[in-house]
Amino acid sequence: MNEGPSSWISTGLISILSVLQTTTNSTSTNTTSVCDPSLLKNGTEKEEYGLCPETVSSQAVSGILLGTYLIFVVFTIASVIKTRKVPLVKYREVAVMIGALLLTGLFAFIFILRLTVGRKIFPCFIYMLTYFFAAPVVFFPTLLRLWRLIWMSRLNKTRVELFRLEESLIKKGGEPRRKRETVQVQPSTSSGNVSDVEDSPGTGSGIVLFNTTTVTDTDSYDEDSDDTDSDAGSVTMEMDDSLSTSSGGVTTDEKLNSLDPNQGIRRQMSKASGLHKSVLANAISTVTQEELAKYIALETRIVRIQHVLKWWFYLAVTIVFSFLHLLIWLICGLVETFYLSSYPDSTKFTVTADFFVFNHGCGAGTGTLITVAVQGLSYLVAILVLLIFTLREDNDTWRIRVETFTVLILWVLWIVAYIIAGLIPVVGSLTDAYFAYGLILFFAVVTDNIVTGFIPAVRAIAELISVYSKQKGSVKRNKDVEEEEGVTTVEKGALIKMLRDKKMFDILLAFAKQSYCPESVLAWKEIQLYKRKSNVKARRKLAKNIQNKYLKSDAPMELNLPSKFNKEEIGKTIDDVTKPLSKDFFNALAKHCEQDMMDIWDRLRKKDKRVQEFVTNYQKECEAKKNNAAKTAQPNV
Incomplete structure (x- = not known):
């Protein structure tokens, strides 16, 4: 046998x-x-x-x-x-x-x-x-x-997948809006005028959650500019009471029901956590049930794995x-x-x-x-x-x-x-x-x-x-040069340029993911999206998203921050609608993320020839700029 x-x-x-x-x-x-x-x-x-x-x-x-x-x-x-x-x-x-x-x-x-x-x-x-x-x-x-x-x-x-989904939705929300048919919501007997609500012609999956008027084509989407009054760039925002309060006698819940007889969107919304319950509630672009369901599923998966x-x-x-x-x-x-x-x-x-x-x-x-x-x-x-x-x-x-x-x-x-x-x-x-x-x-x-x-x-x-020896030596060599004063080291400059390059950013993100620490990379990227917002309201909502996702305890991508970051004060400032948030509001957090990424970047640079070549080219550019500046500063003979 x-x-x-x-x-x-x-x-x-x-x-x-x-x-x-x-x-x-x-x-x-x-x-x-x-x-x-x-x-x-x-x-x-x-x-x-x-x-x-x-x-x-x-x-x-x-x-x-x-x-x-x-x-x-x-x-x-x-x-x-x-x-x-x-x-x-x-x-x-x-x-x-x-x-x-x-x-x-x-x-x-x-x-x-x-x-x-x-x-x-x-x-x-x-x-x-x-x-x-x-x-x-x-x-x-x-x-x-x-x-x-x-x-x-x-x-x-899952964290990276969630970020990629958000990134695509942000771009989708910023695309030029084309002329759409509008669907009129019938007012109740106790209400006056009711706002129009959009729906994509001929489909039942596209849902727009707030009223708009008919619009025509605009200029093509530019990721580096956002001068419209749209909040489309703010994808994952804190839940407002607007989902349960009435507008012109008709609640937002009733609008959602009127748009979707099967209440698919509403059911998906009810599954979301408090952090992302209005995932796309303020987006003007079309949101499909599949996208919303995928987003909530990813968020739920992150919480469960944590x-x-x-x-x-x-x-x-x-x-x-x-x-x-x-x-x-x-x-x-x-x-x-x-x-x-x-x-x-x-x-x-x-x-x-x-x-x-x-x-x-x-x-x-x-x-x-x-x-x-x-x-x-x-x-x-x-x-x-x-x-x-x-x-x-x-x-x-x-x-x-x-x-x-x-x-x-x-x-x-x-x-x-x-x-x-x-x-x-x-x-x-x-x-x-x-x-x-x-x-x-x-x-x-x-x-x-x-x-x-x-x-x-x-x-x-x-x-x-x-690390202690390097820091001590750096202080001795550059006592009068502080990063807070705007002077950036060559290493950090190369890192920042790498983050702004799409191909190199993807390489760094993949390495950070395999190092179990993509949070700093993703947070830095979202802070750059925040800085691009010229619309005050959109900027505040994106700030709230950053707070919910990276700063709160047990957040999906919580950052390990030093004690100097007072999370409670940051939250109060974001919630205070009487004072506008400046574009530099998250500068300190961005610098912390850059510092946090230095270890990952340094290890990646030693392993990846593409990164080595990128850094070498950057150093040559810095040296060339330095030489040109020195020549310009020399008096004419």
């Missing part, structure tokens, strides 16, 4: 854990000893609880490793917390990094502590509890990393999984204590049926091996599924996916080494007493911690030191 892949994996896991049983120096219930005679010392040492005698050297080595590992874990966690705002750490999710370090650290700590104090002394109760958490320690952090990779990729894809990427979501999932494994441990212990202990020849979870014993140690039985093997197989299946989804997503620029694959490969290598060591008879019966080969799994945990925690944290510290 042919065995499938699942059977192979299951058999392999049981073999691994069978070797782990040998590591604990457990034995079968028969009288045959698995311990080397030299360890018994002519009867002065004996085999107890299914465990062989241990040597002082083994305990000393384990103690040294225990102390060193504690220092290592504390340093790594402190470094992660210190560098939590550095992109290298930030986009790996601090909660996931610290959670993985604590989970694997606690497991390794108990594992080494048992070897240090003595396997015969360490309570069986705690040892079995730790054993039942072996599978989640090995696989759960990887599961969370893959989960986060998938949803971070999808979140930023929920599954919050730290509390990971905490909740970890608690649920921990409770599940704790419940399995408790059930197995109760089954052995009250049922299997009555049958001496039955398969047990501990060698000597001491599952809940606290005053001495024990060895893991076959039942424990099978249970943990099934758990491990379940995690492996989940990891393989997530791996398939991960490979379908864009590769991240932080190399988190590569890091995750590396950890999986290293775990496989360590486990293979562990199995090979366990298959050598002399290792299990003799050398394990002097140097526990179970430490191979400890080194596997340490390797995991180094790759996923220590290296990113150290790189982030190095980056902080580098």
Whole structure:
């Protein structure tokens, strides 16, 4: 009979854990000893609880490793917390990094502590509890990393898609309006005149939500100018009370109903959140139900994805999984204590049926091996599924996916080494007493911690030191030159020119998306749209959109702003209709976005030859302008 892949994996896991049983120096219930005679010392040492005698050297080595590992874990966690705002750490999710370090650290700590104090002394109760958490320690952090990779990729894809949709609608709203037929809304018995409402001739999908008069063709759309009184450029604006207040005796809701007998637009509007409930309510251009439905669907998707990427979501999932494994441990212990202990020849979870014993140690039985093997197989299946989804997503620029694959490969290598060591008879019966080969799994945990925690944290510290050194050197060289005074560095000038170039902007945005931080790029672009608005009313509505999307807590594209940005005051200024908003209102925010993009731009410049060529050409232009200015300044001879 042919065995499938699942059977192979299951058999392999049981073999691994069978070797782990040998590591604990457990034995079968028969009288045959698995311990080397030299360890018994002519009867002065004996085999107890299914465990062989241990040597002082083994305990000393384990103690040294225990102390060193504690220092290592504390340093790594402190470094992660210190560098939590550095992109290298930030986009790996601090909660996931610290959670993985604590989970694997606690497991390794108990594992080494048992070897240090003595396997015969360490309570069986705690040892079995730790054993039942072996599978989640090995696989759960990887599961969370893959989960986060998938949803971070999808979140930023959706953000960019939402921005592209808005951009197209803004351009559509600014297109020259052609002559249209008007549809007269019948006034109610209690009202006087009612405004005309437009509809595209011959179609039921095109909806215009506010009254207009018949117009003729105007000049072609110019993205850099907006001198009309139209609010068409403001696509995602705050909901006004106009959707529920009457106008000439007919409410806007009634207008929407009169335009669409099936109330499709109204139903879609009702699904929108408070941030974008009037997505196109003030647009003069035609809005289709499909466009509105797509916009609301994208916005809803962003909000939902943000929920599954919050730290509390990971905490909740970890608690649920921990409770599940704790419940399995408790059930197995109760089954052995009250049922299997009555049958001496039955398969047990501990060698000597001491599952809940606290005053001495024990060895893991076959039942424990099978249970943990099934758990491990379940995690492996989940990891393989997530791996398939991960490979379908864009590769991240932080190399988190590569890091995750590396950890999986290293775990496989360590486990293979562990199995090979366990298959050598002399290792299990003799050398394990002097140097526990179970430490191979400890080194596997340490390797995991180094790759996923220590290296990113150290790189982030190095980056902080580098940034501090550059800033300090810059201040020494240019004490009198401040960016706030209008002097722009060549690097930032190249970045701004790149943002204004459509092709290069798309390259930067794609790279930012794969870096999980397109917010600054998108916010900067919308601020430029805001500056182009000469109409005061349109500018205020676009300002409200920027506030809702980038500044509010839990906004779809919330920016990570320093404390100097008083979001409450910004909101009050935008809401104060008595004072017009200047075109420079968001200048400080634009500069923050530019500064925030410098890291992304610098990494992109090092990787992309097109960007390198673009920057080189810009530097040549700057140098040529500087030379021309110097020549012009020279007095005529």
